[in-house]
Amino acid sequence: MSIGAIIFSVVLLGFIGLCLYSMLMPRIYVKNGRLVDARVLSCEEHRIRDKETREENVYYTVTIDFYGLSGETIVKEFKSEAPYAEGDVIRMRYLDKQDRYMVDADNIVKGGNVKGPLIVIVVCLLILAMIVFFDTVADAEGNYPDWVLTGTSYFISLLFMGIGVLGIRQKLELRKAREKYEKVEGVLVDYTRKKDDDGADSCFPIYEYTWRGETARHKSKVGGSGKKYRTIGRKVEMLCNPQTKAVKCREEEEDGSRVFLIFGAIGLLVFCILLAISFGLLPTGNVS
Numbered sequence: 001m002s003i004g005a006i007i008f009s010v011v012l013l014g015f016i017g018l019c020l021y022s023m024l025m026p027r028i029y030v031k032n033g034r035l036v037d038a039r040v041l042s043c044e045e046h047r048i049r050d051k052e053t054r055e056e057n058v059y060y061t062v063t064i065d066f067y068g069l070s071g072e073t074i075v076k077e078f079k080s081e082a083p084y085a086e087g088d089v090i091r092m093r094y095l096d097k098q099d100r101y102m103v104d105a106d107n108i109v110k111g112g113n114v115k116g117p118l119i120v121i122v123v124c125l126l127i128l129a130m131i132v133f134f135d136t137v138a139d140a141e142g143n144y145p146d147w148v149l150t151g152t153s154y155f156i157s158l159l160f161m162g163i164g165v166l167g168i169r170q171k172l173e174l175r176k177a178r179e180k181y182e183k184v185e186g187v188l189v190d191y192t193r194k195k196d197d198d199g200a201d202s203c204f205p206i207y208e209y210t211w212r213g214e215t216a217r218h219k220s221k222v223g224g225s226g227k228k229y230r231t232i233g234r235k236v237e238m239l240c241n242p243q244t245k246a247v248k249c250r251e252e253e254e255d256g257s258r259v260f261l262i263f264g265a266i267g268l269l270v271f272c273i274l275l276a277i278s279f280g281l282l283p284t285g286n287v288s
Contacts, residue, residue: 005131012124019117019124029105033093036101038064040088041075058192060084069096076101081192082206082219110246119166126159150274157271164264170257177248181239184211186218186249188234194223203229207249209238222252 041063048059060083065075074094080103084090093105130152137148186207193201204223209216218238223229237250276282 005135009128009131012128016121016124019120023117026102026105026108029093029095029102030109033095033102033105034069035106036066036092036094038066038076038090038092040064040084040086040090042086043080043084045083062090064090066092066094078103081204082190082217107246119163123159130155150278153274154271157267157274160263160267161271162264162267163260164267167257167260167264170253170260174248174250174253174257177239177241177253178250181241181248182211184209184238184240186236186238188230188232188236189217190232191223191230192219200225205229205234207236207238209247211238211240211247216247218247218249220249220252222255 043063044061046059046061058081060080061077062080062084063075063077065073068074090103091106092101092103094101134144134148138144186209188205189208190206191203192206193203195201202223202225205220207218207220209218220229228234239248239250241247273282
């Protein structure tokens with residue numbers, strides 16, 4: 001195996017490790033951590049202006065306190081992309097022996113936020129398998145047989161079609177959620193900014209809603225540069241699960257499934273083209 005392939009494989013293994021960490025750590029905190037209600041003492045806003053775009057990135061330093069096992073007051077500080085009001089109560093998990101904590105660990109576990117990391121892990125494992133496979137079948141000059149290139153094209157198209165199936169499943173789950181979950185109105189009250197790989201700004205909305213007498217906020221995982229992601233006061237539909245208390249934004253779920261369906265449509269189109277080439281319906285001699 002070449003040095004480049006080894007380095008790339010190590011990077012992929014690193015991504016897999018990070019995904020496993022993001023999946024397992026909230027569950028470790030929920031299982032072993034003590035449930036505490038921390039009180040917000042202060043929330044300090046910080047603004048960092050980008051020298052090139054002159055855009056401001058905002059984050060908040062939140063100071064909280066809660067009681068230890070012996071009744072002592074413990075004061076902690078963390079950074080947040082969403083603001084908190086003085087006196088707000090934040091439910092979190094605290095590991096007394098390690099003196100470590102995680103905010104909203106229970107909500108992360110209840111929300112079942114494993115789909116994204118699992119997809120990344122599966123894709124990374126498939127890429128690793130392909131690296132080993134290509135390294136095995138290549139000849140001394142680094143060339144590959146035609147059947148390898150054809151099979152790889154089919155595999156990638158099927159992979160995209162599989163992503164499309166996830167989009168269909170997500171749409172069906174959303175339909176069931178709209179039938180079984182309680183619907184409340186959410187309002188876009190704030191948003192956070194993040195830079196994409198190409199340097200463009202993406203806005204991630206923060207929705208506020210009231211359910212069963214309690215007002216809470218939901219930070220969207222889907223963002224973009226469009227106006228709708230930063231229009232203060234825009235209303236959306238929130239879906240609240242009465243059993244797990246997990247909350248979904250209908251618009252966010254629809255946007256996510258739409259992206260998956262686009263991948264699936266591309267995969268289906270490529271798969272049909274490959275079939276047409278294989279059966280001689282399209283004039284080309286590169287794929288057989």
